[in-house]
Amino acid sequence: MQIKDVLLAPGNGAFFYDDQAAIRAGATQDGFIYVGVPTTPGFESIRIPASLLSIGLVLTDDTVVWGDMMNVQYSGAGGRDPLFDTNQISDLTSRVVTPRLLEIDASRYLDASANVLEPFEQNRLPLAIQYGVSQALLRAAAHLQRCTMAEVICAEFDLPLPTRRVPIYCQSGDAREINVDKMILKGVDVLPHGLINSRQKFGADGQTFVKFVNWVATRTREIGRPEYHPVLHFDVYGWIGQEIGLEPQSVADFICKVADTVPDFTLNIESPADFGSTQAQIENYAKIVSILDNRGSNARIVVDERCNTLEDIRLFAEAKATHLVQIKTPDVGSIADTARAVLLCKENKVGAYVGGSCTETDLSAQASVHISVATQADMMLAKPGMGVDEAFSIVGNEQNRLLAMLNRRRTQNENVG
Template sequence: MKIEDVLLAPGNGAFFYDDQAAIRGGAIQDGFTYVGEPTTLGFKSIRNPASSLSVGLVLSDETVVWGDMMNVQYSGAGGRDPLFETAQIAEFTSRVVVPRLFEVDASQFRDSCAIAFQAVEHLRLPLAVQYGVSQALLRAAAHLRHATMAEVVCAEFDLPLPAHRVPIYCQSGDARDINVDKMILKGVDVLPHGLINSRQKFGVEGQTFMHFVKWVAARTREIGHPGYQPVLHFDVYGWIGLEIGLEPQPIADFICKVADAVPGFRLNIESPADFGSTQAQIENYAKIVSILDSRGSSARIVVDERCNTLEDIRLFAEARAAHLVQIKTPDVGSLADTARAVLLCKENGVGAYVGGSCTETDLSAQASVHISVATQADMMLAKPGMGVDEAFSIVGNEQNRLLAMLNRRRVQNENVGMKSTVSHAEFS
């Protein structure tokens, strides 16, 4: 089961790479661009078109399976890898990873990842490389086993064949009002993200944000179908801490106030504050979680910044420093580690949200669906892009197709089991 050749092809991500530090610092939007100088290393402007790099594995039957490398929208922020440079990543992949790929058994996903992603001089490989190559390796194993990617994950992690869909979460981008309406009309499970990434959007003491939360709840009741009750999930990019202060008690007080403003809805608050380091984030998020739990609040804290790699996720989960962990797939790297991250969260009684970034591609989004369904994550992101229609279609349709195939496989297995039982009875 050898890989005969490796192809590389430059590509586009579905959105843009943005300099989060410059935006937090007050950069003004002019149309779709930002005015001012970038502040994060590697950025030539505050907003840059997202690039990607496709890796194609040519198998012995001449089938080519692909995966896509890219970084997340806010590259270089919160302990993440730096801005994605296609030429540099292509050179590194050709020099370091490609020779290793010729040595793997492509039918064995986890073993292939372990060989391909060995450290170089005690330094891990760029996570974007691990992410893209692991997608291709997972597709290769699925092709060679005549199975779905989800079935490969289930087999290699000793998981039962899944039967249930994973709730889908959509993000609005800056077109908040129109996109919220789209989400409600389409009956999205979790909404709307909101992109609350500036003081203007958060408002003095969070008043602008509070108004938006109330509007989303009211709009859901106004145009949603009877009985529709989505989870309300808002990413505030640390602005509760920036505006109110970095003490856990006032942050928890504010979150409870928001939850009380939308009774009847489950509320998720992502990235309420950035405490500057992974350890500080863990300690303070754990305090916020404890306060909310002691009050019996319906609000849940979701961690993103400072929780990037599999090791970070382990630390947060073991400390219960969040109710829900965003497993941001390009930041985790290998899809094998994304699967491990979901299972690790479950072991520690913490919710697992398979996220990612608007900068991703259709291929990476579809592969993420298979990991999410196989591990039965608590929710998954509709991606790529900042629109609703395309991302919801890509992820939703892939999940529905996958579940149809898994159901067929389940029926086949049951029939084989019945035949085996009958044969044994006849022999007896």
């Protein structure tokens, strides 16, 4: 067997875990911290540093390949797994996962992942474990096959070697204006996220949000290159529903009104409302999508909350309850399921956005790039962290290096042919 030992190393995510329920309930910011009492189980304060656990697979040639296990920023919200517990994850990995890893053929990626990540005592493994272990196994397969992680995915899913560059989406965090300028100067494809996660940022009847959308469009024209024309993408964390109301017609009317103020841009609105359950989300988002489509709006709905697992993504895609799915990689679990999710979206003619969280790492971000390029997703998140420069560098450079290697491989194959 190719794996002879397993290493575990605690680590730090690139941002913080935040109690979304407490923030929605009105917790105020004092500098970088939130003031108030946490409400989501596991949180001792509203904002805590993101922790993670790295897993290293020691191969028979003494190469060590790594993957990183963590949860997303808003853990425990919207049907997601609870807050990351390093001790619990370490114990379960050592007792259950490690013995499985020592018995599998690591060169066969999908089979290896399925065997290692099968349920334990009739319960699925925590998604953080699935995410990190599947990254490490993907790197192991690539090392053993002497190819890129993207080529492993292409071979396993019978996909052609990709040629298209996947557009990159950056998130601003709270430093909106400065980071928007950075994104424009760097020519980011999709921007700026905006972190519209409170009533203060959304404003009465959404007026603060509308002003920000228009400022981003104006700023893009002012300092961007003449040919630069990004997609505008804003995550409003359900605040349209909270402030305007949960009637689909009202939500759609508001989104159309915003889109009409920036008619020259495609406008993505992520998480316009939270209807309380996956089924309610599907039913109401389908109505909103239908209204926007019938009006010929330049706005697109992006689903995040209540659409976490591969099965959730299938339900939304088949119901046409969104224009674009954020495939939030740590919430999907196995990174192989992220690949399946992209392909599922494509089958149903729904946009596939390989996202994730600011709490991730350089390793998980790089693995996500290979999945995104191999499956030719519609866009991918620049991650980890809330800074533009670092995340855009990590994801953008990994994509460029990968495309250069794939182009060389394609040329070699053509010469042999």
